[in-house]
Amino acid sequence: MSINGEDVLAARHYGTAYAMTDYTSTNHNMFASVSYIPATTLTFTGTINLNKSTGELDLVEMPSVEAKLEGGLSHQDFTFDEMHTYSNLDFTTLQFTLGMEYKLTPTVTLTSDIDYSDLDDKAGYVYGVESGSFFMIRSGIRFDL
Amino acid sequence: MNRNISIIGFALLLLFATTMFAQTGEGETSYSLWLGGHYTDFKDNANKVGEYKLQSDKFFPEFKLNYYSQTGSSVFRLDADYFDYENVNGRLKTKVGDKFKAEFSYRSLSKNSGMDLLENMETRELVGANPGGKIITHEFLDDITEFSIHRQEISSKAELLLSRKNDVRLITAHRMIRESGNAQETGSTHCFSCHLGSQSVAVDKQTNSFKAGLEGKVYAQKLAYTFGYRKFESKAPDAYFMYDDARHPVNGGAGAEFGSRVNYEDESLPIGSYPETEKLSHKVSSKGKLGSGHYAAAFIYSRVENKKVNFTNTSLVSEVYNGKVNYTAPLSPSMRLVSKLGFGKINKTDPFIDLAPFREGRSGYEVLPSFDITRYSALDRTTFDGSAELIKRMNPKMTLAFLAGYKQVSRSDYPIIDGDNSSKTMTGQLKFKYRQGLKYSIRAKYRFEKTSDPFTSARGLFERRGREELAVPSGFIYYYQREDLRYQSITSTPTDKHELDFNLAYRASSQLNLTAGFKVEYDKNGDLDSLDVKHSMFQPNLNLTITPNSEWIIASGYMYNQSKSRGPITIALFDG
Numbered sequence: 240m241s242i243n244g245e246d247v248l249a250a251r252h253y254g255t256a257y258a259m260t261d262y263t264s265t266n267h268n269m270f271a272s273v274s275y276i277p278a279t280t281l282t283f284t285g286t287i288n289l290n291k292s293t294g295e296l297d298l299v300e301m302p303s304v305e306a307k308l309e310g311g312l313s314h315q316d317f318t319f320d321e322m323h324t325y326s327n328l329d330f331t332t333l334q335f336t337l338g339m340e341y342k343l344t345p346t347v348t349l350t351s352d353i354d355y356s357d358l359d360d361k362a363g364y365v366y367g368v369e370s371g372s373f374f375m376i377r378s379g380i381r382f383d384l
Numbered sequence: 385m386n387r388n389i390s391i392i393g394f395a396l397l398l399l400f401a402t403t404m405f406a407q408t409g410e411g412e413t414s415y416s417l418w419l420g421g422h423y424t425d426f427k428d429n430a431n432k433v434g435e436y437k438l439q440s441d442k443f444f445p446e447f448k449l450n451y452y453s454q455t456g457s458s459v460f461r462l463d464a465d466y467f468d469y470e471n472v473n474g475r476l477k478t479k480v481g482d483k484f485k486a487e488f489s490y491r492s493l494s495k496n497s498g499m500d501l502l503e504n505m506e507t508r509e510l511v512g513a514n515p516g517g518k519i520i521t522h523e524f525l526d527d528i529t530e531f532s533i534h535r536q537e538i539s540s541k542a543e544l545l546l547s548r549k550n551d552v553r554l555i556t557a558h559r560m561i562r563e564s565g566n567a568q569e570t571g572s573t574h575c576f577s578c579h580l581g582s583q584s585v586a587v588d589k590q591t592n593s594f595k596a597g598l599e600g601k602v603y604a605q606k607l608a609y610t611f612g613y614r615k616f617e618s619k620a621p622d623a624y625f626m627y628d629d630a631r632h633p634v635n636g637g638a639g640a641e642f643g644s645r646v647n648y649e650d651e652s653l654p655i656g657s658y659p660e661t662e663k664l665s666h667k668v669s670s671k672g673k674l675g676s677g678h679y680a681a682a683f684i685y686s687r688v689e690n691k692k693v694n695f696t697n698t699s700l701v702s703e704v705y706n707g708k709v710n711y712t713a714p715l716s717p718s719m720r721l722v723s724k725l726g727f728g729k730i731n732k733t734d735p736f737i738d739l740a741p742f743r744e745g746r747s748g749y750e751v752l753p754s755f756d757i758t759r760y761s762a763l764d765r766t767t768f769d770g771s772a773e774l775i776k777r778m779n780p781k782m783t784l785a786f787l788a789g790y791k792q793v794s795r796s797d798y799p800i801i802d803g804d805n806s807s808k809t810m811t812g813q814l815k816f817k818y819r820q821g822l823k824y825s826i827r828a829k830y831r832f833e834k835t836s837d838p839f840t841s842a843r844g845l846f847e848r849r850g851r852e853e854l855a856v857p858s859g860f861i862y863y864y865q866r867e868d869l870r871y872q873s874i875t876s877t878p879t880d881k882h883e884l885d886f887n888l889a890y891r892a893s894s895q896l897n898l899t900a901g902f903k904v905e906y907d908k909n910g911d912l913d914s915l916d917v918k919h920s921m922f923q924p925n926l927n928l929t930i931t932p933n934s935e936w937i938i939a940s941g942y943m944y945n946q947s948k949s950r951g952p953i954t955i956a957l958f959d960g
Contacts, residue, residue, distance in 0.1 A: 250854035253957035254869075255846045259916055263948045271940040299953055307849070312959055314510050314517070322953070325504070332433070350420065358433040366498030371428035373437065379420015379446065384413070 253308050258301045264294040264328070280342040284352075287335050294328035329361040330369070343380075351378040411455035418448040422467075431498045437471075438494050439532075444468040457481040470494040470534050486542040497531040499568055505580050518633050521579050528584035533565040552600040555610070561591045569656040571625035578633050585623035585656060591616045597667075605672035612665035612686070618658035625655035644743040645862070659700075660692035677713030682706075702732040702763070718777040728767040734760050734797070742864075755864065760797035762839075768792045771811065781820060787813040799842030807877075809835040824890040831883040838877035838909065844870030845954060876917065876951070878907035897929040921947045 272286040299322045308317075338352035354375040360368050423443045430439050438444075444467070451462040458481065464474040472492040479485040502522040509517025539559040546552045569585040597610030629650040630642035643649050665686035671679060683706070690700040708726040715721055739755045771789030778784055789811035798805060812832045819825040847869040854865050887901035902925070908918035927941035 249851050251959040252847075252850035252854050252866075252869075254849040255954050255956055257846065257952040257954040259950060260953050261948055261950050263946065265947075266943075266945040268943045268945075269941070271938070273939075274937040276935050301953075301955065304955075304957055307957060312957065314512070315959070316510070317955070317957075319955075330432075350418065356433050360429075360432075365500050365504075366431070367429070367501050367503075369429045369432040369498060371426065371430040371433045373430055373434045374425040374427075375422050377420060377422035377446070379418050381416060381418040381448075383416045 251311055253304075253311060256302055256304050256307065258299055260299050260323070261297045262294065262326075263297070265292070267291045282338075282340045284338040285336060288333070290332045290334075292328065292330055294326065296323040296326060298323050326364065327362040328364060331359045331361075333357045333359075340381075346383050348381040348383070349378075350381060351376075353377070411453065413453045415449070415451040418446075420447070421445045429498075431496045435496055436493055437496075438468045439496060440468075483545045484543070486540070488540045489538070491537045493535050494565075495533045495535065497533070497567065499529050499531060500570065500582070502570070502580060502582060516634075519578060523579075523581055525581050525583040528566065531565070531567050531584065533563050533567065533587060536560075536562045536564075546598075547600075550600045550602065552598065555595075555597045555599065557593075557595040559591075559593045563587060563589045569623055569625075571627075571655045573625070573627045579628055581625060583623065583625070586620040587618075588620040589616070589618050589658065603672075605670055608667075608669045610665075610667040610669075612663070612667070614663040614665075615661070616658075617660045622654040623656055624652045626652045641743075641746060644746045647740045657692070659690040661688055661690050663688045674711065675713065677711055679709065679711045681709040700733050700735060702730060705729040715774075720775050722773040722775065724769075724771050726767070726769045728765075730763050730765050732761040732763055734758050753864070760801055762795060762798035764795060764797045766794045766796070773813075781818055783815075783817040785813075785815040787811070787815075789813075793839075795839075805837065807835055807837050807839055809833055822891055824888065827885075827887045829883070829885040831881075833878075833881040835877070835879050835881075838875055838879060838911070840873040840875040840877070840911075842873075843867075844872045845874040845952065846870065846872040847956075847958075850958070872915070873912060874915070874917075874952070875909060875912070876919075876949075877909065878917075878919070879910050881905070881907035895931050899925075899927045901925055915952055916950060917952075918950045919948065921945070 268288070268290045270286065270288045273284070275283045277283075299319045301317070301319050304317050333356070335355045336352060339350070341349045343349055354377070355373070357372040358370055360370045363369065421443055424437065425441050426434055426437075426439050430437075446468070447464075447466050449462065449464045451460075453460045457479075459477070459479045461477045462475070466472050470492060471494060472490065474491075475487070475489040477485075477487045505520055505522040508515035508519045511517045537559065539557070541557040542555070544554045546554055565587050566584045567587050568582055570580055570582045572580050591614065593612070593614040595610055595612045597608055599606065599608035601607070627649055629639065630646050631637060631639045632642060663686055665684060667682060667684045669680070669682035671681070673679075684704075685706075686704045688702050688704075693699060706726070706728045708724065710722070710724045712720060712722045736758050737756065739757075742752050742755055769789065769791040771787055773785055773787040775783065775785040789809075791809045791811070792806055794804060794806040796802065796804070810833070814830050816828045817826070847866055848871060850866065850869045853869065882905065884904045885901070886903075888899065890898045890900075892898060903921070903923040905921040906918070907920075908916070923943065923945045925941065925943040928939070930936075930938040932938075
């Protein structure tokens with residue numbers, strides 16, 4: 240092209256385009272805990288916790304850029320059908336505990352409990368799919384004075 | 385096995401030592417010692433589900449000790465919890481009448497981190513129908529995929545009565561935080577983002593804080609002075625990253641041209657360096673009765689210096705002045721006024737950054753600008769805030785409160801040097817409380833904030849068409865030229881913000897308690913031309929506690945949260 244009579248190379252720069260888009264994250268959290276004391280020497284406890292979290296972008300409805308490009312940048316792909324899925328998050332965590340305490344004597348108590356957590360990751364992101372689980376069993380004796 | 389025996393032995397020793405202490409005087413003594421162990425089992429990727437756990441499938445001995453002793457006005461208390469060798473908590477508190485009290489605590493935990501797989505950093509531009517153009521690549525420079533940090537915190541506080549006259553006390557405190565382990569560090573090289581390299585680097589950060597102060601009473605006023613010192617440093621060896629030899633990203637040629645555009649290439653340099661900071665602070669405070677009300681006031685000066693200077697060759701210092709005064713006064717038997725005033729100033733060094741000449745020795749070098757800059761800080765600012773809250777007890781069951789506030793943040797060096805960019809926020813808040821005996825209670829709050837000229841990025845979000853403007857004989861287009869094309873202020877800070885909070889506690893019977901509530905937030909920025917930037921949040925909750933008899937206690941709850949953000953997604957319509 241020519242500017243002020245001088246031959247120049249026009250930059251392949253056509254500006255930018257944008258679309259206003261919503262990103263929505265949701266979180267459901269449910270819990271329940273129970274304590275049961277059938278006798279003065281025996282106590283049972285339990286908890287359950289369920290958490291489900293999601294995050295997603297609405298479909299990106301980018302305006303048509305054809306007129307702006309005037310036929311340039313034909314080697315680039317300006318469709319964005321999948322763009323809204325790039326940052327999807329979808330994971331569920333289940334936590335579960337059970338505990339028991341039994342008084343052997345007024346000052347000595349036997350305790351046992353288990354702890355289980357499971358994470359189900361349906362949309363791996365930066366760190367990949369993070370599905371996994373954790374299990375713990377614990378027992379001991381408590382002395383009180 | 386030796387470690388397990390040592391831990392059990394240590395627990396018994398602690399118990400023996402504390403019971404011996406208890407026998408030195410008469411009074412109340414109680415203790416609880418739990419001795420046991422746990423076995424853990426992890427499956428698949430446990431970095432998130434076991435984020436704060438030592439990821440080891442094996443048996444660990446464990447103990448908990450709670451000890452309390454009181455003799456006259458002297459109290460001694462010890463709480464210790466050993467879960468595994470990285471997850472330990474301990475606290476020791478003692479008090480001798482009102483003459484001396486001290487507290488010592490140790491907390492230790494481990495934190496695992498995921499590994500950024502850099503999967504979104506792998507693409508190549510099409511040439512025709514096939515990849516073959518400009519490229520983004522990444523690589524992992526070692527085989528380490530597990531990253532974890534062991535955080536330890538030791539803190540101690542002591543207070544000593546120096547003189548009963550004027551109740552003069554010496555107060556000292558120390559806190560040490562150490563984080564050690566390894567972390568993922570990613571460096572980018574060659575055209576800034578075309579080639580990324582990731583590696584595991586050692587982490588060994590330490591923060592030491594020390595405080596010493598005197599406080600006393602003069603008539604009805606309490607006066608205090610506190611000196612503070614804090615130092616942060618990293619003791620890990622420097623990690624290095626090899627910066628590529630600059631060249632054309634597709635054909636690998638034009639090394640001299642590309643090399644003339646970057647500050648460093650083809651050399652290994654430190655990456656992810658931490659500063660070495662020292663902070664000195666002085667705090668003067670006072671509180672007491674004034675007229676019919678009570679006041680509390682404090683003035684704080686602090687100076688932070690980054691001692692590790694290797695780039696700007698300038699000492700990096702920030703000075704902060706803060707002052708605040710609160711005054712609460714009864715206006716009538718059923719009404720009181722709570723007023724607050726605050727002032728703050730932050731001054732930061734403006735270092736001169738001397739960059740390598742751009743395209744030195746290349747054709748057209750003479751006409752290209754120098755990119756040496758003085759880095760002015762957006763943190764340089766003067767703040768002022770004030771609020772007044774009127775709290776009125778309407779009757780024995782109902783209370784109303786109304787708050788009006790104002791805050792001004794003036795940035796002297798952003799976006800224009802020596803400018804006067806001020807954000808002004810007006811706040812209004814209404815609170816309502818109602819209690820019907822033990823049957824039910826209601827709390828509600830509405831808050832509104834209106835901000836004029838909220839902080840925005842001075843660099844534009846969009847670029848206007850530069851096809852003609854960037855046309856040059858050489859055909860070269862440089863990043864710096866695009867700066868002139870940028871427009872459109874952008875921020876996530878709102879001009880209008882609304883918050884509504886409602887809570888109900890209902891006691892249906894002695895067996896059933898219910899709490900329910902919701903929180904709603906909405907904000908938008910109306911100053912961003914056609915950009916409709918806004919956020920909203922809705923969060924209801926419901927909780928039930930059921931105690932049908934003395935044997936059962938059942939509690940359950942549900943909370944939902946939906947957050948929505950609306951903002952622009954921008955794409956580049958250019959090449960090169």
